[in-house]
Amino acid sequence: MTVPGDPSAPAALRPGTPPVPTLAGNAALGVTQIILWGGTFFLIAVVAGPIVASTGWPQGIVVGALSLAIFVSGLPAPLVGRLIRRHGGRPVLVAGSLLVAAGLALMAAATSLPIFLLAWAVAGIGMSASLFDPLFAAIGQAYGTAARGAMTQIAIASGFAVSLCWPATSFLVERIGWRGACLTYAVLAAVVVAPLYAWAVPRAARAGVPEAATGADPAAGPPAPARLPGEHLLAATFTTAAMIMTAVSVQLPLLLQALGILGGTAVALTTLIGPSQVGVRVIELAFGRRAHPVWSLLMSSASVGLGLLLLATLPAAAWLAMILYGAGNGMRTVVRGTLPYALYGQRDYAAAMGRLARLPLLGQAVTPLACGYLAEWFGPVTLLHLMLAVALVNLGLSLLVVRHALRPAAGTA
Template identity: 40%
Template sequence: MPLFSAPSFAPGQVLTTCKLGLGQMLSWGSAFYLPAILAGAMGESLGIPPSRIFAAFSLALLMMALTGPVAGRLIDRWGGRPLLMATNLWFALGLVLLSQVQTQGQLFAVWLLLGLAMGAGLYEAAFATSVRLYGKAARGSIVGITLFGGFASTLSWPLTTWLLHSWGWREACLVWAAVQLLVLLPLHASLPRAPARASADAVMPPAGLAAAPTAPTTPLRGQWLSLVLLALTFAAIWFIGTSMMSHLPRLLMVSGATATAAVAAAALVGPAQVASRIADYAFLRRAHPLWSARIAVMAYPLAALALAVFGASGSWAYALAFGLGNGIMTVVIGTLPLAMFGAQGYGQRQGLLMVPARMTQASAPFLFGLALEQWQLGALWVLMLAASIAGTALWCLRAKQV
């Protein structure tokens, strides 16, 4: 069976998915992944410790949490094209201002602006844009978008590192601002306009075809328990994912791996995430996403077990297992609410579901870093606890299909 078979996509959907995916890959790289490379140089230039840079970044993540529901509601009403174009301007403005900061106060203010752009322009916005265009048929698009997004760090970290060493961190910010204006703004301007809202749960081809009849949407009354369980799951998963994006090489070195071996093992996460997303779509695309989530969440404790038992020799197994599980869970965050509650109001609902996740994401670098400092490899118990919470919540959910 071909990976992207024709019956699974509306006319133009593959091209739209590629545009959204490329936009996500470059947008994540131009903002979210910047501190990992530039924090040291920025701190040295501004005369503040790198921890202050990450504090400003955490503030941006909190702004993301507040922005998400509003952005989702706007996409539900108007479609994603105008909002994504606006975020390109916000990203560009924020990056230009970031290149000019001279004080700590300016730094925090600029990251607030970038947090606003990230909250309205990253994964949840792209998912909601796809659902607004294609209804429940957007599941394949969500997978495709995350395939591109999986390469964001693979592309951006080496490029930003090269820009840093060749020109400096301020110039690197300006280059990424140019990418937002010259590449992503025209790219998002070429997205199809959202169709009329009369057909939320049907496939709604944007290329001038008639919209399908409206499918009934199950009201959310009586669904609050499911919403709470989903929000709890997503919060636990984002805590694990953000902790690893911030501290994975350091965790592997604590296990006994050399710095070179730790970085080499950590580099496997990106390809493992992409491979798991392809496998999920190829073999489980007709299954309810809840089953994908239940399978994927088991990868986290298995990864922790491999590192705890085998130490440094288990670092590659840890990175692969974490990448495989995290890759599928990133997709499930977009597809599971769609399957359980339908496409009507998807953007706003997704934004609300992700508020707790964004909160835990903002706290994860500090909390897991503190656990790693105090307990060394015992910090794996924190990840085990988060995975247990997510797994329990997922098994309490029923595989409803709207």
């Protein structure tokens, strides 16, 4: 039997000796994100048409099921963060992936619209405990200062999710139908993702929580997580960025068509986003470790804003707009994990990630519906201008976050 502090104990149980991330483990966690995002966020874009054709269900409700899942995923996010802080990430992430599998299996078997929506709600609960936010919370708590590189490596691997999952899902739908495609993702979530989480996520229950002070009650658990004065500002920044990403993901084909960019040209332009996301993450991994993540936040916001500005004012430079947008959005994924760690530290990181995840998820949930109505009422070009306005607001919020985050350092100089 080993106890914390015993030299024979695993590294995860020895105070001051956090587990060390490995390339194989990070690659495995990247695979989990490819499968989970392919079976949730990126699924409906491919299967909605076949579902409507085979069932006769209203297309708006079928497509809106994803918004339901995102909304549901935002509700338990703070609780998920607290569970990771108290019990470690492994059991939470494994349970989340199994819930996603259950939702997808129920989706494949759904014979009525209410059951179909219930399936997405179940998947949404699983999403709250298995996608980027809880994964980053888990590895941030476990790996400490080494977590930034691990997060970036995971983001690099998962950056191919769209490029891989949309063609793969289309192939599955053609071969075995939309129900078979949903069931395939359910099996992958259960027999690939859950075991990979069990293997690659450290077992440490509270790796980042320091030992209790002398005389403290060990049964009292970790102290309450901190809430920094600028937390609502950071949440608003993450929320506006997430809403822009969701709006572009849903409306980009329509926007390009409204700008006169059609057919193969439009498809070629959209393929620039994925490599740009991966490329900027590689640059972050190679050169960004010594810089405060708040500068990456500012660069992300500026790049997305400049990309949308180019698209709105100079459609001939749409290729550059896609590269800039992709780079900014790719950096956003990394910053979402690294910046809260820099601000909160290891002990409070998991709980903070849970709190910071709720508002962006709720914003993402309403964005597709809002964009659909705005495009119908005012036209795609006006929608693009509104997205640009939100991007400018996001840039302003990022500047305030920079000022707030660096103020203590300036005061101690």
